[in-house]
Amino acid sequence: MVDMRTSTRTGAGMAVAAMLFVQLGLAASIGLFDRLGPEGAAWLRLAWAGVLLLVIVRPRRSWFTRSSLVAGIALGIVTAGLTMLFMAAAARLPLGTASALEFLGPLSVAAWRGRGLARLWVLPAAVGVLLLTEPWHGTVDPVGVAYALGAAGCWAAYILLTQQVGDELSGIRGLAVSMPVAALTATAIAGPAAIGALTWELVLVGLGLALLVPVVPFALEMLALRRLSAAAFGTLMSLEPAIALIIGLVVLHQVPGAWPVLGLLCVVIAGIGAERSGARPAPVNQPDSPPDSQPESWPEEAPAPALSPPALGGPGGPADSAGTLAP
Numbered sequence: 170m171v172d173m174r175t176s177t178r179t180g181a182g183m184a185v186a187a188m189l190f191v192q193l194g195l196a197a198s199i200g201l202f203d204r205l206g207p208e209g210a211a212w213l214r215l216a217w218a219g220v221l222l223l224v225i226v227r228p229r230r231s232w233f234t235r236s237s238l239v240a241g242i243a244l245g246i247v248t249a250g251l252t253m254l255f256m257a258a259a260a261r262l263p264l265g266t267a268s269a270l271e272f273l274g275p276l277s278v279a280a281w282r283g284r285g286l287a288r289l290w291v292l293p294a295a296v297g298v299l300l301l302t303e304p305w306h307g308t309v310d311p312v313g314v315a316y317a318l319g320a321a322g323c324w325a326a327y328i329l330l331t332q333q334v335g336d337e338l339s340g341i342r343g344l345a346v347s348m349p350v351a352a353l354t355a356t357a358i359a360g361p362a363a364i365g366a367l368t369w370e371l372v373l374v375g376l377g378l379a380l381l382v383p384v385v386p387f388a389l390e391m392l393a394l395r396r397l398s399a400a401a402f403g404t405l406m407s408l409e410p411a412i413a414l415i416i417g418l419v420v421l422h423q424v425p426g427a428w429p430v431l432g433l434l435c436v437v438i439a440g441i442g443a444e445r446s447g448a449r450p451a452p453v454n455q456p457d458s459p460p461d462s463q464p465e466s467w468p469e470e471a472p473a474p475a476l477s478p479p480a481l482g483g484p485g486g487p488a489d490s491a492g493t494l495a496p
């Protein structure tokens with residue numbers, strides 16, 4: 170019993186550490202806006218992440234069916250949209266506000282999957298959005314809100330595509346397709362404008378940011394999922410907007426007002442409630458993998474979490490290959 174409690178505390182600590190790495194990486198990325206712009210900063214992180222995932226996973230064509238490959242490509246395009254839209258939102262809104270608005274994506278998926286009263290969790294989330302944006306003041310940047318809501322839509326699509334890929338592929342193989350595709354998509358959109366502004370210093374900073382988000386958080390989430398139930402993990406991840414607010418306050422000196430803080434709490438509570446009631450049945454008929462087909466450093470017995478805003482460009486995703494915001 171003591172060992173189980175210790176393992177649970179360790180897993181919870183790893184999950185919180187993963188969220189801290191994600192938000193610190195995002196805060197550090199904001200520091201590149203003046204030199205590369207939001208799209209350029211997103212592109213630099215995605216480019217390095219794509220290279221790192223290719224090196225770590227070393228994908229093989231025999232791993233993929235046509236449907237899983239198509240889903241992985243679609244996932245990569247959505248990942249690029251998620252990352253770039255969130256960074257554009259973070260350039261116009263406080264980090265905590267942008268994270269809370271983006272969190273409406275997975276929250277909506279979880280509420281939609283719920284039954285009966287479970288779907289009512291969208292109501293406190295809607296109240297939270299009103300309090301976060303304070304439309305009666307007219308001071309919030311509507312373009313930033315639109316970007317954040319666009320990122321929320323991409324995150325919802327990301328969850329659904331991640332589950333489709335995860336149902337067909339084990340471990341992190343899907344990321345070996347989606348992340349390079351995301352890098353190529355971002356390169357097509359932001360690369361031409363950003364490449365001219367690159368220096369060797371920025372290239373190395375981009376590598377460090379790619380380690381902060383997604384490599385280190387992904388490893389921590391993998392280890393946490395081996396020690397926590399999916400429900401406990403998802404509940405912890407619902408706290409991510411609050412962590413984003415704290416990082417924004419401490420690192421970026423973004424001081425929130427009382428109404429946005431209350432709105433953020435509404436979104437967090439709605440996320441926890443939706444996670445507890447929005448279960449998705451475990452997938453069946455997932456093909457078994459050869460024992461030597463994946464690097465030993467990525468344990469196959471742990472489900473691969475869907476990285477965020479997360480660890481892919483926004484708040485860390487409370488999802489794994491079998492579900493999101495749901496046990």
